[in-house]
Amino acid sequence: MNEDILIKILKIFRKIQPAKEYTLHSRREILATPKISHGISTIKMGLLDSFKFSGALMLASLVIFVIFGGLAFFNIKNLSPIMLTSFNDSKLMAESGDFEIKLQEVEYYERSAQEVATLFDEVLKDEKSL
Amino acid sequence: MRNHYKVIKIAATFLAGVLTLVPFFINAQSLAKAENKEEVLEGISEIKVETVDDRKAALLTIIDLTLLEIQDLENKLNAFKDLEGRYLDMRSSFLTQLENYTDYLNSIKELLTSSEFTLESIQKLAQELKDWRENEYAATVKNIVNFILSFQNQAILKIADARLGKISLDLKRFKAAKLLETGTLEPFLVKAGENLKKAGLLNDETMILLSTSTTPTIDSVKTVQELVWQSLNEVKLAYKLFFQMSAEVKKLLKL
Numbered sequence: 001m002n003e004d005i006l007i008k009i010l011k012i013f014r015k016i017q018p019a020k021e022y023t024l025h026s027r028r029e030i031l032a033t034p035k036i037s038h039g040i041s042t043i044k045m046g047l048l049d050s051f052k053f054s055g056a057l058m059l060a061s062l063v064i065f066v067i068f069g070g071l072a073f074f075n076i077k078n079l080s081p082i083m084l085t086s087f088n089d090s091k092l093m094a095e096s097g098d099f100e101i102k103l104q105e106v107e108y109y110e111r112s113a114q115e116v117a118t119l120f121d122e123v124l125k126d127e128k129s130l
Numbered sequence: 131m132r133n134h135y136k137v138i139k140i141a142a143t144f145l146a147g148v149l150t151l152v153p154f155f156i157n158a159q160s161l162a163k164a165e166n167k168e169e170v171l172e173g174i175s176e177i178k179v180e181t182v183d184d185r186k187a188a189l190l191t192i193i194d195l196t197l198l199e200i201q202d203l204e205n206k207l208n209a210f211k212d213l214e215g216r217y218l219d220m221r222s223s224f225l226t227q228l229e230n231y232t233d234y235l236n237s238i239k240e241l242l243t244s245s246e247f248t249l250e251s252i253q254k255l256a257q258e259l260k261d262w263r264e265n266e267y268a269a270t271v272k273n274i275v276n277f278i279l280s281f282q283n284q285a286i287l288k289i290a291d292a293r294l295g296k297i298s299l300d301l302k303r304f305k306a307a308k309l310l311e312t313g314t315l316e317p318f319l320v321k322a323g324e325n326l327k328k329a330g331l332l333n334d335e336t337m338i339l340l341s342t343s344t345t346p347t348i349d350s351v352k353t354v355q356e357l358v359w360q361s362l363n364e365v366k367l368a369y370k371l372f373f374q375m376s377a378e379v380k381k382l383l384k385l
Contacts, residue, residue: 046177073135096369099286115174120260122179123188
């Protein structure tokens with residue numbers, strides 16, 4: 001007896017459906033929700049963000065490099081094949097300049113002795129305008 | 131687009147920071163430069179001496195210059211790391227002499243800054259300092275400069291010999307690769323080699339003279355100086371030839 005009643009109730013429930021307005025409203029709500037994606041575009045955005053700061057530093061470093069004469073590094077003359085050989089003028093100049101400096105050092109002490117002797121003579125001169 | 135602006139903004143901030151700090155470094159460098167002996171010597175001829183105070187200031191300048199020279203010589207002597215035996219003793223002796231000179235000059239400096247002077251007393255002190263500089267100091271400096279120059283000359287010779295070796299190797303390579311005819315360049319190379327050989331022999335003579343000297347100071351000062359100068363002059367001639375070769379190579383390679 002009880003079973004018959006239950007079966008009847010269930011059959012009635014099967015026929016229950018949501019109101020048409022509710023169905024339309026819910027569908028609209030669901031379609032309006034933004035999609036959460038874990039695709040390639042998300043990874044791309046993440047990478048772009050992480051390179052943002054290093055990119056800024058690189059740009060600043062490049063500007064500093066250029067300001068402090070970095071462009072001279074790219075002088076076309078430096079690309080000449082002669083620069084790769086032992087006839088590199090700047091290297092020859094640096095080496096020959098080194099012993100020129102050493103010779104100048106001897107000359108300095110000779111000049112110093114003369115200049116200082118002249119100043120001593122001035123100090124030892126009789127005073128006129130005191 | 132917004133990202134680009136952000137990057138430029140960060141870069142500009144970083145750049146502004148660096149550029150703000152630059153003048154401080156430049157100032158520090160120029161101050162350090164003003165304390166070298168060459169600059170002080172340049173200013174010496176401009177000093178006007180009329181009053182007792184001018185004489186006092188002139189003597190202080192001479193003392194400061196001499197102290198800078200001593201400091202420079204000490205630095206150069208201490209820069210030699212592999213000295214042995216007699217050369218090591220000579221350096222120690224020179225350093226002791228320079229230390230004594232520093233003490234002497236500082237005592238005079240103190241006297242000048244703490245005492246009152248008459249024309250007579252300042253001139254008496256000036257005469258004492260002049261005699262010391264011309265008789266004692268000048269001879270020691272000459273010995274030390276020759277000692278330093280002899281060792282520096284050894285280093286210069288090593289570099290010049292290495293350069294000769296590299297040039298010789300490059301000429302062989304050019305010849306092997308049939309890049310250019312090296313016939314016109316070879317006489318330069320031979321002559322430069324002779325110059326460097328002569329420079330080496332002169333330096334050997336200098337070193338023998340330094341090592342056989344019986345006292346810590348160099349007896350035959352003139353001879354040592356002459357030998358070092360002749361040796362350096364031979365190196366100079368070799369480099370002149372290297373430059374001529376460089377110009378010739380460029381001409382031959384049509385560079």
